[in-house]
Amino acid sequence: MTMERIQLAHGSGGKLSHDLVNQVMWPAFANPILGEMHDGARFSINGAGLAFTTDSYVVKPLFFPGGNIGKLAVCGTVNDLAMTGAVPLYLSAAFVLEEGFPLVDLKRIVDSMAETASRAGVQIVTGDTKVVEKGAVDGIYINTAGVGQIRENVNVSGCQARPGQDIILSGTLGEHSIAVMSERHGLVLPETIVSDCAPLNGLVEQILSRVPQTAVLRDPTRGGLATALNEIAEQSQVGIMLEETSIPVQAAVRATCDILGFDPLYLANEGKMLLFVEPEYSSQILEIMHGHPYGRQACVIGSVIGQRPGQVGLSTAIGGVRLLDMLTGAQLPRIC
Amino acid sequence: MQSLTPEEQRRTAGFFTTEISHRVKRPLRLMEVCGTHTVAIFKAGIRQLLPAGVELVSGPGCPVCVTPNEYLDTAIAYSRQPNVILTTFGDMLRVPGSSSSLLVEKAAGADIRIVYSPLESLDIARDYPDKQVIFLAVGFETTAPTAAATVLTAARADLKNFSVLSSHKLVPPALQALLDRPGVRVDGFLLPGHVSAVIGVEPYRFLQRNFGIPAVIAGFDPLDILQSVYMLVRQLEDGAAKLENQYSRIVPAAGNPAACKLLEQVYQPADTVWRGLGMIPSSGLVLRPGYSAFDSRSKLPVVVEPASEPKGCRCGEILQGSIKPTACPLFGRSCTPDHPVGSCMVSVEGTCAAWHKYGAGRWQL
Numbered sequence: 082m083t084m085e086r087i088q089l090a091h092g093s094g095g096k097l098s099h100d101l102v103n104q105v106m107w108p109a110f111a112n113p114i115l116g117e118m119h120d121g122a123r124f125s126i127n128g129a130g131l132a133f134t135t136d137s138y139v140v141k142p143l144f145f146p147g148g149n150i151g152k153l154a155v156c157g158t159v160n161d162l163a164m165t166g167a168v169p170l171y172l173s174a175a176f177v178l179e180e181g182f183p184l185v186d187l188k189r190i191v192d193s194m195a196e197t198a199s200r201a202g203v204q205i206v207t208g209d210t211k212v213v214e215k216g217a218v219d220g221i222y223i224n225t226a227g228v229g230q231i232r233e234n235v236n237v238s239g240c241q242a243r244p245g246q247d248i249i250l251s252g253t254l255g256e257h258s259i260a261v262m263s264e265r266h267g268l269v270l271p272e273t274i275v276s277d278c279a280p281l282n283g284l285v286e287q288i289l290s291r292v293p294q295t296a297v298l299r300d301p302t303r304g305g306l307a308t309a310l311n312e313i314a315e316q317s318q319v320g321i322m323l324e325e326t327s328i329p330v331q332a333a334v335r336a337t338c339d340i341l342g343f344d345p346l347y348l349a350n351e352g353k354m355l356l357f358v359e360p361e362y363s364s365q366i367l368e369i370m371h372g373h374p375y376g377r378q379a380c381v382i383g384s385v386i387g388q389r390p391g392q393v394g395l396s397t398a399i400g401g402v403r404l405l406d407m408l409t410g411a412q413l414p415r416i417c
Numbered sequence: 418m419q420s421l422t423p424e425e426q427r428r429t430a431g432f433f434t435t436e437i438s439h440r441v442k443r444p445l446r447l448m449e450v451c452g453t454h455t456v457a458i459f460k461a462g463i464r465q466l467l468p469a470g471v472e473l474v475s476g477p478g479c480p481v482c483v484t485p486n487e488y489l490d491t492a493i494a495y496s497r498q499p500n501v502i503l504t505t506f507g508d509m510l511r512v513p514g515s516s517s518s519l520l521v522e523k524a525a526g527a528d529i530r531i532v533y534s535p536l537e538s539l540d541i542a543r544d545y546p547d548k549q550v551i552f553l554a555v556g557f558e559t560t561a562p563t564a565a566a567t568v569l570t571a572a573r574a575d576l577k578n579f580s581v582l583s584s585h586k587l588v589p590p591a592l593q594a595l596l597d598r599p600g601v602r603v604d605g606f607l608l609p610g611h612v613s614a615v616i617g618v619e620p621y622r623f624l625q626r627n628f629g630i631p632a633v634i635a636g637f638d639p640l641d642i643l644q645s646v647y648m649l650v651r652q653l654e655d656g657a658a659k660l661e662n663q664y665s666r667i668v669p670a671a672g673n674p675a676a677c678k679l680l681e682q683v684y685q686p687a688d689t690v691w692r693g694l695g696m697i698p699s700s701g702l703v704l705r706p707g708y709s710a711f712d713s714r715s716k717l718p719v720v721v722e723p724a725s726e727p728k729g730c731r732c733g734e735i736l737q738g739s740i741k742p743t744a745c746p747l748f749g750r751s752c753t754p755d756h757p758v759g760s761c762m763v764s765v766e767g768t769c770a771a772w773h774k775y776g777a778g779r780w781q782l
Contacts (some may be wrong), residue, residue, distance in 0.1 A: 096755055
């Protein structure tokens, strides 16, 4: 069957998203900066290293436990900049509003953006507002772009994973996806699951100022941990081996995943980061993370291996090993 | 068993695998009937832990996989009707019919909505009184009771714009049909835990009585599965053919009488077509005549394109456990999870999808 139209899975961050970028966007836009396939573009102007990124936010529902579309729009772009090793500085915010959208909701969203930007230490310095006819968008869409300054002596990149490095995850997986999904579908969960949506630049600042040897930073957003690690394994042409029992997942998230047939390793996160580093720095990084509110449950979840370049394996709780592939399509609730 | 520490889990798994290895004296083919088992086996890396003589083959227990093209084509035809909203569980969206899929139709503008419970369809029907809401009622004994409860709720509320397109299927008749076929070799069954929680233990007794085949109702935790394989191997090496219930913490011997009563009230058994297995007598559920107002087929006739099967696809043999997915010429080439040709590649619980996703289940360094 020829897929002639865009499907929802093209935006899931998984394999179809990659295929779309590789087959449509890349041939048209190809250039060395884009070719780095980073969370943001890195380049220099008059000797100053800069990072630049953009993202659009179309989340439904607009308000969910732990956040809203505005907080997400600021955190997402701040985090994309932070993951390039840059200090996020300035953001833009562009709004596409549906005719009839309640002003009170817009105000809540904008206030939340201002508060989050202030907490992250960035300024929203330019923007745009468009209003379209009722039905043309779903309430409100927000685009944010951001620029940041690359730190000197820091060079983090998905191409820099090397055999022997430890892989550190900053905390539990999947809360954002489950929080949004439960709100969207009115799921009655064993307990309220709150999105982890948070700006990570403060935590990154502490890590990179003390351990500039950090090799890779990545936030496992759409496509989740599995897809992020597959991307890095492919970019660096290394293998990755994870320990299933080391990967932290809240019990309520795990239980919800069991019911719906989801895998927490593929769920989107909005306040978690992955970090690759030589093992001699791991305890220092863990100490920094454990002392920060966004890294209290940080742990080593696996390591880079010399075999199986481009692939991710998972050592399971009962001692088996399996392939951990990139997300295929969108995760959909199963029948039984 | 999830309360065990990782060390205890590994030790318990080690006990079962060592015992299995010691007991197996001849090659054994064990069929896990249920798609959820198939995925759990791959996810936990169980194949790798078993000795080479114990082969796990997947059976016809993925509801998406066994849904025939005729049903999908009917759903697609409905989705193209003006004033129709289709509601469905998510994994039906990607299954290819004869010339399209619901996902393609959705992208082209059809009003198709994913629901987590059939009851959500009733809310949609209330919100859109000028539209006909059709729920794609697919699944085994596990999901059929909820669909039945939804029909009863709709009947009580006198909802005129809701109906179900039923393709519910029953597991025991499919196992019977499978074993009646010449050339099918299965030494033992891992029986589906969720289905059994509804129907109980007795409906599988024919396996022991008519075919002398050992069977174990199995849970879904990796250690449940390993223990169930161990129980099967022990029976086989002892020359026994018993029906055992490893999942007794969830599956009472009598099943769930309330759910069974719901099924009995709303549905009646009927001959139905299974993809890959063909027509199996009394293996489907259709609405009883008293509920025909909620039966899409009788309420809203629709013209459906003639069904055709994709060329070269060997899902049928895979669903019978006759061949491994890798023996299909399309596997991993023209048929991948992103562009599935056959239904076994579509569902997350499909055999081919699991083989593809988990690298055929044998990661080796």
